[in-house]
Amino acid sequence: MTATKGRVTGVNGNMVTVRVDGPVYMNEVAYIENQGRSLKSEIIRVRGDSVQLQVFELTKGIKVDDPVSFSGELLAVELGPGLLGQIYDGLQNPLPEVAEKTGYFLEPGVYLEALPRKTRWAFTPVAKAGDVVRRSDTLGTVPEGSFTHRIMVPFNLYGDLTVKSVAKAGEYEVTDQVAELVDSEGVVHKVTMLFQWPVKRAVDCYAERLKPTEPMVTHVRLIDTFFPVAKGGTYCIPGPFGAGKTVLQQITSRHADVDIVIIAACGERAGEVVETLKEFPELLDPRTGRSLMERTIIVCNTSSMPVAAREASVYTAVTMAEYYRQMGLDVLLLADSTSRWAQAMREMSGRLEEIPGEEAFPAYLESVIASFYERAGIVRLADGSTGSVTVGGTVSPAGGNFEEPVTQATLKVVGAFHGLSRERSDARKYPAIHPLDSWSKYGGIIAHDIVSYAHGFLFRGSEVGQMMKVVGEEGTSLDDFAVYLKGELLDAVYLQQNSFDPVDAAVSPERQKRVFGLVLAVLGTAFRLKDKDEARSYFNRVRQLFIDLNGAEWNTPRFAEVESALRAAVAERSEGLEPVAARHIETLER
């Protein structure tokens, strides 16, 4: 705590005004003393000796004249081994431990240490006395689950440091000293495995930022093939309520091909988090054979928890993501929903009586959203290894209308857009990502020109579909009708994916390529068809075969059997394959 003292002079919702008698920092953490509790808050405006705090708790009971103390620190999180598998609130309080202490309810003013203090970690030194190190350089390692957790020079020790001593191999607690470092002024810094970093500052110790190119495989066909996300990239999922944003993120959090997943449940339902936190310990990560929970961190500030901590929660989550990135790992951050965070900003802006922008959101909405997504990226670290943070955020636009400030601000900065549509979710076409509206700027597992050949059928098929609504089937030519059926087929057997089917739920890139090749064969083939009825029933048969294929396990006789039945069904009525399609299939199979 600093020497500065303050007294409450006003309360308005979760904003408290305080008169102070000394210096304070912007965004400094302050505590309001009230009825034996210390309520955590953050300075969000300073005007002379009057400062305004946003309080991370219910403000009921606060009185004018209540004393306020100042920490001298910005809002920060604890970094060190033991973060994986934890369930935190937006301020990094471990919720299961809080429950042990206060029972069913989240009582205001209870703050616990984020990292378990008593766990002993098997430390192996890497640096040695005399080495010159800089922040984020590795001093030693400890095993954490299936990872080698690097114990690094704290990110807040700037400049060249000389290692004076490193602890010898052995078991240590996070607060035990593991090294002594001497800075250029000769000051000795005692280093533990645990250190703090302010959440609103991007971790910036890396050699260079790279361009995201390698696909982050989600095992969702529609994403990996059509609208891919790159490691270190950003994407957003806007959609009306009930369209499937949360389910899509849940699927991704299970199957994404990354080392670590951080789930930030921001202002959404508590029940959804409960599903994840009860189920993940039971599920296995196919990559490691260990429990999924061991690669996951959950940060949850659900909709009925105090609003100010909602804003903090996304920063808490991204800071932990950056920390693991510094170990050369690929981290995926999923935030559901960024709109709730934007609304939290809007509430506070209203209380500060700032001049409102569109839909009463503050004028700085865009820049805040942009700088949040900017914390994603793939970087080359000082030791040459690379690490990445990929960020995917859902957006909950009012009325499901994407022409609103949060969606628009987000679309300006992300690399991929997975727009969910009410029409598709009502028709139970899951995942309900709209194939004509969505886009991605990243390269995926299949070359762009091949994908866009297939995409053309969706587009033309939908045009024919529209026309048919007016003129009826009677007024549509057989050729157009075939294009329509091809578009529908691609949608039904490739875009749609049954996330509750054990096989279809997650499809490997290898398998996606194989099935895509088969789909291309159907799309590119001219079929001998007598009339529309025959066309429809033929495509129904082909569709059924594809659905069977999607349910057959990869690399099994059953898969091979259905595949050859499919090829036979295509050959049966083929009048030749379009040369472009043939070329694409050849490329795919290479």
Place this chain on the structure above:
Amino acid sequence: MKKVYSRIESITGNVIAVKAEGVAYGELAEVRTRFGASLAEVIRLSDDLVSLQVFAGGRGISTGDEVRFLGHPMKVSFSDSLMGRIFDGAGEPRDKGPTLDENLITIGGPSVNPAKRIIPKEMIRTGIPMIDLFNTLVKSQKLPIFSVSGEPYNELLARIAMQAEVDIIVLGGMGLKYDDYLSFKDALESGGAMSKTIMFVHTASDPVVECLMVPDISLAVAERFALKGKNVLVLLTDMTNFSDAMKEIAITQEQVPSNRGYPGDLYSQLASRYEKAVDFEGSGSITILAVTTMPGDDVTHPVPDNTGYITEGQFYLKNGRIEPFGSLSRLKQMVNGKTRSDHRAIMDGMIKLYAAYKDTLEKKSMGFQMSAWDGKLLKYGEKFEKGMMDLSVNIPLEQALDRGWEILADCFERQETGLQTKLVDQYWPKKTA
């Protein structure tokens, strides 16, 4: 001894300001006017100026009226004597019974620790096939009924309340028409459910501030009973009136509105109430059924829109029926796997066929030719609407499933249903087989 202040500095709408010291944010005060006493809640502190929202409204308050601070926030009495009683939004008796002031509990308390929640797993039976069979209601679910004025949503609420096997019913009425209030009372009394019911009712003619208190009071009482191991069903009608009361107050306080006049925190305000729905590990539960009327039948209106983002699905009541499209119970899959082996299949299959029937209807209305298949669908659609959708149908789930098979067998051949052969063999009615 609490000090009495007798100089009111300003009166704006329902908000008065007095100069006072040592007052806490959210504290309650009593304002004595010549029309009687009213409670008021502290909604803003600024140096020694205290702003209070007066429950009975600002009308008729004089600058010389007395304000006495009570030293505690809004509370409600909690005990078994609440059973069968009716109160207003300020917690005062609306029936002829005595005022209760034992064991006062604070309302609007903190939220449940997510780590202490459990995954919902028990079905609530209502006897309504559109719910039990197609969109099962689950214990601890929060679910609104989206509707428009004129629809029988209050009847539906009362009916579910009486059929549901719950220990306690808490009814929170907001802006309720007096007639509706009386019919609720009659329905619960004649159904014999009044003795397990507690009502907090704000009627359309009561002061608007009291409307705001209703969900919090109702849910605080429900929460206490749930912690004592009771399964509580909370009925809230109509949450649009609650939101409109918030809007009215926000506007008189000159807050910047975000969307069609509603305050920017509408989502958080609604969520903090709905999220009280819970199944306590090792104790009771709260299930919330709320009515949200949609102005202009527009689901993108801020109230239904924000509600949809909060709740676990919705029942869409239109033309006196729960619509299969637009209605969704997001928790149904947690329970419908262990009711009867044909539950999920009948649920999906019948809805798909009903959707096909709707397409056929459209084709028919556009004058396109009707095939034999279309004819079957038309027959099916009619039977489905009469046998399943009509709200007068009141049968247990098992009987509804049997009826589903009968309707299918009446209209289609076995293979036309798109249902798994194994299930068809097991359940297809014998007489037509």
